[in-house]
Amino acid sequence: MEIRNLLxxxxxxxxxxxxxxxxxxxxxxxxxxxSWEEWDSSHLAGCRxxxxxxxKVVGWAALTPVSSRCVYAGVAEVSVYVDPAFSGIGIxxxxxxxxxxxxxxxxxxxxxxxxxxxxxxxxxxxxxxGFRILGTREKIGKQDGIxxxxxxxxxxxxxxx
Numbered sequence: 001m002e003i004r005n006l007l008x009x010x011x012x013x014x015x016x017x018x019x020x021x022x023x024x025x026x027x028x029x030x031x032x033x034x035s036w037e038e039w040d041s042s043h044l045a046g047c048r049x050x051x052x053x054x055x056k057v058v059g060w061a062a063l064t065p066v067s068s069r070c071v072y073a074g075v076a077e078v079s080v081y082v083d084p085a086f087s088g089i090g091i092x093x094x095x096x097x098x099x100x101x102x103x104x105x106x107x108x109x110x111x112x113x114x115x116x117x118x119x120x121x122x123x124x125x126x127x128x129x130g131f132r133i134l135g136t137r138e139k140i141g142k143q144d145g146i147x148x149x150x151x152x153x154x155x156x157x158x159x160x161x
Contacts, residue, residue, distance in 0.1 A: 001091070003098050006048035006060055011036040013057035014050065014081075021081045026119045028079075029141045029148070044076060046106045049098055051082075051091045058086040061095035063103075066112065074109040074160065080122070087121065096129040100155065109160040114140070114150040123151060131155040 006014060015036075021027035033039075047063040059082035066075045078099060082092045103111060113131060115122045127133070131153040139147035 001058070001094070002052045003049055003094065004052055006050045006062065008036060008040070010050060010057055010060075011039070014060050015039075017057065017060060017081050017083050020084055024084075025143065026116045027081065027122075029143055044106065044108075047076070047099055047102050047108070049095060049102075051086075051095055053086070058083045059091040059095055061099050063099065063106075063108070063111070074107050076103075076108050076111055078111050078113050080125070092122070093125040093128055096125055100129055104157055104159045107160070109157045111155045113153045115153065117149055117151050123153075126153050126155075129155065 015033045018033045022030055022033065034042075042064055044063045044065065049061055050057050051059040059080070061078065061080040063076035063078055066072055066077050078096070080092050080096050080099075082095075100111070103109075111131070113122075113126055114137065115126065117123070117136065123133075132155070134152045134154055137150045137152055140150050141148055
């Protein structure tokens with residue numbers, strides 16, 4: 001498996017994996033995948049990677065800034081998605097670990113993640129990658145008319161203090 005930068009030409013495969021995540025109901029509040037242009041403009045250019053298994057995109061990870069305010073310039077939210085056909089073999093953790101290694105070069109000092117409590121696999125890989133649970137954000141958003149909680153996690157850089 002190769003971990004490489006995510007390119008515009010990868011979007012259709014990335015979007016398909018994202019849509020599979022949306023379909024689970026436990027990956028995101030989003031109800032549909034955005035266009036490439038919308039996704040591209042909302043994600044940090046230096047922190048977009050994917051897992052390629054013999055020419056097939058099997059997972060991806062990327063960062064979005066949490067705020068446009070300058071004091072939060074080094075804080076980003078992480079997204080990690082793995083094709084369900086390839087889940088449980090370490091791809092998500094590999095992607096997350098690689099992102100953690102990239103953040104200092106991009107000036108990122110804090111990563112955060114909001115994960116549905118039902119998404120046990122995602123919670124586990126984030127904790128293995130050095131994230132700590134800060135708490136539960138109760139009824140933070142509605143999905144299909146039902147209030148949902150998210151577990152808020154963060155990981156601080158050990159280099160940028």
